[in-house]
Amino acid sequence: MIEESMKERSLVELGPLLERLLAGDFLCAVSDDAAFRRLQDEATRERIDAYLRPLNRRLATNEEGSVYFLAWRQLDDAARDQLSRQLAETVGSLLPMLEWLQLVQEALGRDGPVSPGDVLKPADFSSRCEDNQGLRERLERLATDPFFGSQSEQLDAQIKQVFKRLRERGYLRQPHADRQYFVATAKIDYLIDLVRFIRDEEQLPIDDQAPAGQERLL
Amino acid sequence: MSASDPDALDNRLLGTGTERLALLGKHAEALMAGYVRDEVPLEGLSTTALNRLLSARILWRPDEQAGVKLAPKVRELIAEMLADETRRHVNADVAETLELMRGLVQSYREARDAAEYWRQEQQLLRLRQAVDDLDGRFADAIDSLWRRLNSDFGFVSRLADKIRENARAQKQIKRLLDGLALIDFDELIDLVGADGALRKLLVSQLQHRLSQHYTSLREVQRRLIELMARFRQQQSRSRLVSGMAGFLREHPGFVPGNYARRGEVPELVNRAAPLTAAGAVALDHPPDVRDVTELLHHLPTPAAAPEHVAVAVAAERHEDTLIAARQQALREDVERFYLAVVEGGEPPSALEYREAAGLDWGEEIWLFQVLAEFQGLPRREQAAFRLHQAESRAGTFNDLRLIHDVRLELCDAPREGA
Numbered sequence: 001m002i003e004e005s006m007k008e009r010s011l012v013e014l015g016p017l018l019e020r021l022l023a024g025d026f027l028c029a030v031s032d033d034a035a036f037r038r039l040q041d042e043a044t045r046e047r048i049d050a051y052l053r054p055l056n057r058r059l060a061t062n063e064e065g066s067v068y069f070l071a072w073r074q075l076d077d078a079a080r081d082q083l084s085r086q087l088a089e090t091v092g093s094l095l096p097m098l099e100w101l102q103l104v105q106e107a108l109g110r111d112g113p114v115s116p117g118d119v120l121k122p123a124d125f126s127s128r129c130e131d132n133q134g135l136r137e138r139l140e141r142l143a144t145d146p147f148f149g150s151q152s153e154q155l156d157a158q159i160k161q162v163f164k165r166l167r168e169r170g171y172l173r174q175p176h177a178d179r180q181y182f183v184a185t186a187k188i189d190y191l192i193d194l195v196r197f198i199r200d201e202e203q204l205p206i207d208d209q210a211p212a213g214q215e216r217l218l
Numbered sequence: 219m220s221a222s223d224p225d226a227l228d229n230r231l232l233g234t235g236t237e238r239l240a241l242l243g244k245h246a247e248a249l250m251a252g253y254v255r256d257e258v259p260l261e262g263l264s265t266t267a268l269n270r271l272l273s274a275r276i277l278w279r280p281d282e283q284a285g286v287k288l289a290p291k292v293r294e295l296i297a298e299m300l301a302d303e304t305r306r307h308v309n310a311d312v313a314e315t316l317e318l319m320r321g322l323v324q325s326y327r328e329a330r331d332a333a334e335y336w337r338q339e340q341q342l343l344r345l346r347q348a349v350d351d352l353d354g355r356f357a358d359a360i361d362s363l364w365r366r367l368n369s370d371f372g373f374v375s376r377l378a379d380k381i382r383e384n385a386r387a388q389k390q391i392k393r394l395l396d397g398l399a400l401i402d403f404d405e406l407i408d409l410v411g412a413d414g415a416l417r418k419l420l421v422s423q424l425q426h427r428l429s430q431h432y433t434s435l436r437e438v439q440r441r442l443i444e445l446m447a448r449f450r451q452q453q454s455r456s457r458l459v460s461g462m463a464g465f466l467r468e469h470p471g472f473v474p475g476n477y478a479r480r481g482e483v484p485e486l487v488n489r490a491a492p493l494t495a496a497g498a499v500a501l502d503h504p505p506d507v508r509d510v511t512e513l514l515h516h517l518p519t520p521a522a523a524p525e526h527v528a529v530a531v532a533a534e535r536h537e538d539t540l541i542a543a544r545q546q547a548l549r550e551d552v553e554r555f556y557l558a559v560v561e562g563g564e565p566p567s568a569l570e571y572r573e574a575a576g577l578d579w580g581e582e583i584w585l586f587q588v589l590a591e592f593q594g595l596p597r598r599e600q601a602a603f604r605l606h607q608a609e610s611r612a613g614t615f616n617d618l619r620l621i622h623d624v625r626l627e628l629c630d631a632p633r634e635g636a
Binding site for chain 1: 375377380449451452453454455456457458459460461462463464465466467473474475476477478479483484485486487488489490491492493494495
């Protein structure tokens, strides 16, 4: 009896976490630190899985375990239809996302593409792009891509739109609604994993191991 | 007498040393210019000053024709003072120091046995300095390694350079650890014998310091390996991102397999559809009623709008919906016409169909919608129909074409989906 009510209480505590997962969010150390720490605990994960069973869902994670999301438990036709649509959508958004990752890396002079925990400020972009016509043009192309969907011709508005979309898609978190800085989430890890997966499955001629003397393909 | 000679020697050393150290300060600018460039600029230096710097071995000249350069030790000194990690040098040569220490211990013993206290003192001093040097060398090297690690090798800008610098640092650690392994404390214990001062210096003190260095080196090595893994991961991600982006740009029509249709759906692709946990006000739970009432009272009152404006808006909306409904009806009638064509038989023209079906759309509107429907069809389906336009010129001198009627036919080999 006591055990029962304990169980119930601990599930109540998991309410907000479950709600986010059910809504299709990706949970990681950046997007929701407290929830992510809870998900590190195997017993908690098992309890969540048991709760999700009647909803035909289960907890899933990527290889590094840096991000959690919900997967179908049993795949029926409807689920497969939904997955096909979702996959097509993701594949469609792949190029703009990859171009954005490249653009950030170049504009901010980083060593690699954005990784989880990186702080990004739109203001940094505007100043870099104002000084560099090439970056400016690429940003413009990217911002007006249907995926980002900017209608504006103003640089700042375009950047704002790009960041807004990325926040909506869960790739960035904006800790304070009124402050213009963003933190990259581990959903980026997921995207990279997916890219690697597609490369492997389709045997695309893309090599990610560095040959000597050819470090930058950009 | 033996005491006065060493004093004189000390004084001479002191005098010359101070004089030469002062040279460093006096010509600091020229020396720093030589540090950042390849050669020391000679413009500001007099011949005497140059000769003094050369004889103090602060500068050297590789050959007569070549310019004057900083001596390696001075360069090292400056690098050390500036913690300039691009030029800082790690000296892991322990074997020579050990050799020196063995000699000094021997000499110290002989002096002690001969009761030459001053010489004994001197040897102990030099021994202490040798031990300090060894200790300092490891401490410096470790400091340099930590600095490089903590700055993520920020002194080089490219990732590939960072990877190389990291590899170089790891090799240095390896050499330092090898150097530490050369120090055999059993041998040192034998060497110092029963002498308390030596034992303190060479065994307890040195051992304590070196074991600290060993721990630090292991730690910094572990962190360097971690950082290297991160660098490699970044590099691999960077290449993957640019590689895939390049591929997709070159192959705009690329579509990967539909992994969702496989028997075993890959883990990454399996992302369940979002569910919203909806909730609504319910009054079947009496204790909640008060809360709900409270909420109701706190609802913001809608701002009262002047009545005539509200009426006007409603009327306009009404008209909008009316037009939309007419539009929809027209579209549906046109669709029925297309279906009639598909169903076969001798297809009537658009106007004949309108007549036969008793539709009251205006001729122009009807034809326009039939054409618009055709234009709006997906290309594949469009190809299944053939559109004939009965048209004529508007006038003898006017090449404008007027469409009188439209006849729609199915193509000979109708495709699926038409």
